[in-house]
Amino acid sequence: MKIALAQPNVTVGDIEGNVKKILQFFSQAAKLDADVVVFPELCISGYPPEDLLLKSHFIEDNHLALEQLAKDCADKDIIVCVGFAEKNPKGFFNSLAVLQAGHLRKIYRKIILPNYGVFDEKRYFRTGNEPVIINIKGVNVILTICEDVWQPHWLSVLLKDSPRVDLIINASASPFHIGKIQQRHRILGSLAKYFDCTIAYCNLVGGQDELVFDGRSMFLDHKGDVVSQAKAFAEDLITADIEKSTGGKADGKIRMEIVNSKRHASAAAPDDIEDIYHALVLGTRDYALKNCFSKAIVALSGGVDSAVTAAIAVDALGSENVVGLTMPSQFNSPQTIKDAAVVAENLDMEFRTIPITPVLEGFSRTLAGVEGWVDKGIPYENLQARVRGTILMSLSNQFSYLVLTTGNKSEIAVGYSTLYGDTAGGFAAIKDVPKTVVYKLADFINKIHQRQIIPKSVCERPPSAELRHNQKDSDSLPEYDLLDKILKGYIEDDKSSKELVEQGLPQDVVERVIRMVDFNEYKRRQYPPGIKITPRAFGRDRRMPITNLYKR
């Protein structure tokens, strides 16, 4: 029995386009003589469809598309397993359809609905309660959807009166974050061992707002080893032949086993920085293109954040589609202005310079008329950032550029930014990347380009917002190594200040950082979307009240 796993890059809401893409992968599977082809969770609607699922006509359109798909696949002798949003008299379900010979043969309804982190599935769906087992050419196959397999014990309860399972199919829409693929290997591996069977894991690929799905569909054998794995961050289709083993293996058992799969998985764990980089490129590309932007603009400050953002944008959209803009004031050093130009040149981008001093002076003259206005300090620093934000947005409006915001997770966490200033923009590529990781990305970018795309001076200069003379980030913030440790503990691990201090972090700094994080929730609420790469990103992943007097 030959099984194919398809990982298409579909788009939320584009039911017609998604079905077209499903048919392309179906044809490819047919050419390879597959007996069954599996598509990801909610592949027809795209994932996550969020509140589109509250529209009954959206669900109807899912059903209509599924019926049409069944007909369009009728002429080939392949079973299609595809995720769709189902409505039946009992309610709404996150379902997997089994199409065969032009008909909807079976439906499996997801039983374990994730409702944590970025997931809101209990907002939309009821839980299914029946296992679906199908026999394909002698192979007993159980269908599951994503979260279903993250808790093997309930599966075993559910299956206690069922025939032996040879193969578990899992249709997923599992978003990327650092360490997620290792987690999947671990969980699917123990699932395979637990049931002593083969696993076929099919995952979505592509960017959807703040999420990137990394693909890497895979087959695992009954020992829990990955036999083959599809591409990361790209569309792909992989196949495996599953046949009765001879029983000549170590334990002498006769099983349905993978006897042939096209692509062998690399045993090595992926490099985190490489993974992050590819996630950011795919997320940026898909956000831009799926929202009909072909061009982007990045404000190049001469710092590392904007340099990394520009490099990601160029990889995502092509250097001919990315514009670099520098907006110097009297506070920018000649070196940073030069570095901005060098980055643009190295990336082969269009580069523009618009000095902000004349406009800034205009504001100063106007605000001088306001009693109490002081033309220095934080209000004046913010003003500079807002003049830049306004210029960027003006060019965006005039030339239909997507403005790529350049803030990193560390500064967003502590609110070291100007609302409507450097926070302005449509998409924030490195929003979830801690500053210490931004430096690693810079090194990685230089490595893949095999030359110093991002100049040494950019990475070695002490970070500065350059909003006053000789300003340094370290005037206002702890060093980034320390800051990022505190932020990880507080934001990702939900530690209290007490616990962080017990870990050996300095109490005064911990308490100051926590105050800054809590105080700046209002700024984050208005921040552009950006790509989740950590286990807990700002946005839908971390839902904190703005009005909040809790102080631990």
Add this chain to the structure above:
Amino acid sequence: MKIALAQPNVTVGDIEGNVKKILQFFSQAAKLDADVVVFPELCISGYPPEDLLLKSHFIEDNHLALEQLAKDCADKDIIVCVGFAEKNPKGFFNSLAVLQAGHLRKIYRKIILPNYGVFDEKRYFRTGNEPVIINIKGVNVILTICEDVWQPHWLSVLLKDSPRVDLIINASASPFHIGKIQQRHRILGSLAKYFDCTIAYCNLVGGQDELVFDGRSMFLDHKGDVVSQAKAFAEDLITADIEKSTGGKADGKIRMEIVNSKRHASAAAPDDIEDIYHALVLGTRDYALKNCFSKAIVALSGGVDSAVTAAIAVDALGSENVVGLTMPSQFNSPQTIKDAAVVAENLDMEFRTIPITPVLEGFSRTLAGVEGWVDKGIPYENLQARVRGTILMSLSNQFSYLVLTTGNKSEIAVGYSTLYGDTAGGFAAIKDVPKTVVYKLADFINKIHQRQIIPKSVCERPPSAELRHNQKDSDSLPEYDLLDKILKGYIEDDKSSKELVEQGLPQDVVERVIRMVDFNEYKRRQYPPGIKITPRAFGRDRRMPITNLYKR
């Protein structure tokens, strides 16, 4: 048996302050010789605590506060029912503690967890599964929390082997929207009739980010009639005596009945516009004060949105704490500039004028250097709005003003606004108010002030953004009467374009409006928070993808 319902205005995360407030209400109940005093759902933590609930030290602090509260209430012979976030070996629960004589006597755990609209309770809590019935001076009381009573049939299943219930206590945190109080009356009324018993409904009051809790705790008799109701949009405490009836009533049955309650409810349904106004005032006041702003600034354009926002701010914070700012350009008519000043004068606010033309000309000169920049059209209109946004934010930074954004729901829905321009600000009081309702609020404001606070010319002039000569909203948008009908159908009722057209709305306009709503999700994502007053507000209440190709 005397029961008291307390509706304090607590703050999320302020565990210490909330307990202090609970003790004040406790003392008041003690003075009135109450046998039991009921507090709202999650009263100790504030509602909704959102992801604070993921911090285990936050839950621990809830428990510690509860223990302390039990001790602090020990010297009076009153039972206290108070909502708190509970952790026990089975998981986390949304619970109601019964405190008596210094001890935690019982715990009821919420069974029906709402996970729709603004509610995410399944993200945090497990469902309870046991009814808790206590006997207070011969009265059999069942404890319930909020959503529990919205489906009476499950309660009856749960209670089938229990003794007769005389009184249902419901501790709620039920946010306001138009029509919600009528809905509560209906649901609680049918609950009373279903169980043939008295209802004591205790609701929270106060603003929390986008939500306003309207209080109106109440007692209903077994016929489902409201016997007494606490204040709307203000702290309050009401009591009732519940005693065995004589059986001399119409049906001759002997019941536990309300024999005395201090405040009689008005039989009349509240006026929607009055309710909305009070919700907006309370929501604005609480957002400002709970976030430590004592002063606010409003950009007065001479239009109705900013006039209404200013009136709300003055009512919320006092006229001495609200500053009006007008920022005229060459496109503002003398009449609108004058109207802005008249509104400020009528509201007795400080009023400042900062013309934007010099700064705007500075931008024009600077942008003239960019090939392709055209100093007119939408980019130039947006530029004007962003200059104003920047000035407002500069004053906010300099003088610690909360900037009140003035956009209404209709324009936010269709994106008729400039990101970082007129959308800039900390809080958007009328964010969820359709334009047609803004006019009604203007009339209401004039009515309560008993004079023309908002001049006739403001309400009668065709709405205009005044970003070019002779501009009118109707150049770009359908008339607001029609627009608001389409928006209600599309946003609140989840209707498709087809269904809206079948209702008699013009197809071309419907399709254009839907396109505008969908296209502008990205602007809404960066909009300041504002008060929910409709059954579906933008924000946590309506979670739509930005990347979304669905077009119906």
